[in-house]
Amino acid sequence: MKHVFIINPTAGKSDSRQKIYDMAEKLRQEHGLEVQCLLTKKQGHATEIARRLCQSGEELRFYACGGDGTVNEVANGIIGYDNAAMTVIPVGTGNDFLKNFGPEDMEKFRDAENLWDAPQFPIDAIDVNGRIALTIACSGLDARVAKDVHNFSESPILDGKSSYIVSLMVNFLFKGIGSHWTVELDGEAVEDDYALVAVCNGRYYGGGFMPVAEARMDDGVLNTLVVKKVSRLTFIKFVNPYSKGQYYKFPHLARCSTPKVIRIRSEKPDIVTCLDGECITSDDVTIQISDKRLNFFGPAGCSCNRTARKPLI
Ligand SMILES: Nc1ncnc2c1ncn2[C@@H]1O[C@H](COP(=O)(O)OP(=O)(O)OP(=O)(O)O)[C@@H](O)[C@H]1O
Secondary structure (H helix, E strand, O other): OEEEEEEOOOOOOOOOHHHHHHHHHHHHHHHOOEEEEEEOOOOOHHHHHHHHHHOOOOOEEEEEEEOHHHHHHHHHHHOOOOOEEEEEEEOOOOOHHHHOOOHHHHHHOOOHHHOOOOOEEEEOOEEEOOEEEOOEEEEEHHHHHHHHHHHHHOOOOOOHHHHHHHHHHHHHHHOOOOEEEEEEEOOEEEEEEEEEEEEEOOOOEOOOEOOOOOOOOOOOOOEEEEEEOOOHHHHHHHHHHHHOOOHHHOOOOEEEEOOOEEEEEOOOOOEEEEEOOEEEEEOEEEEEEOOOOEEEEOOOOOOOOOOOOOOOO
């Protein structure tokens, strides 16, 4: 078994490379493990590295050292390979993926000592036009906000959630709320003006926004929230409850369901879709549960559903 640390040197607000190298060395010295540290050089590189290593057939444990983008890239590289599993060492800005495990267990992920021999379990994944998202795939206003958020997250005075709020305000004030699309849920198509479509396997995005609090990451179900275009005034009233999973307070605007296939079409390539914060733009997006599950390992006793709310009746 080889332990591979894939490190994004640009993730987070400070350089975490030395901290990771020290953890890796400790695993070598104290447990006699075979450990490799690899730095990513550009966007998409973590997927390339992970996939290439998986193709060797060797038993591998990957540690995605970065933020949600790095986690997403490593997951895209290893999914479907039985010889590989992954975990996360959070050194990014937002680390929304690990929020699903709750604050106490999130702390345990910071130390590889809690991870190298940790139990493995499967997590569902979302397939978006052939690419994988683990937590949330969103299209519309929230995706445009996520696309722009990196411009603000470099600011030393803004944390993950503040960067998201600033990006939200800029999009809200200057770029408009709605898009004219056809949204199809399990073949039932409705052409209308939409604010957003959020397809949730897990619960958090945008530095802590939680659209569907009952989404569970291993139940084979995608909780999908479709929100119609609204006026700016209504939107202001909607944002806070939306961020706390209280979409049910706005039944005339937001519909939550569990379709197996979600398709969004537009006459122009204006559908921005974010997969765990990584964005694609197209005129036709198909989102569904992936037929492959992700091999994940985490500290003993952890649960990816720790913070999930009981299903609403
Ligand atoms: N060497 C590199 N140079 C520039 N960009 C890189 C490099 N390696 C990875 N990236 C890209 O950096 C982006 C941000 O990484 P990541 O999301 O892991 O960190 P973050 O933005 O600090 O955290 P979070 O998304 O949780 O807020 C990703 O899109 C990733 O592809």
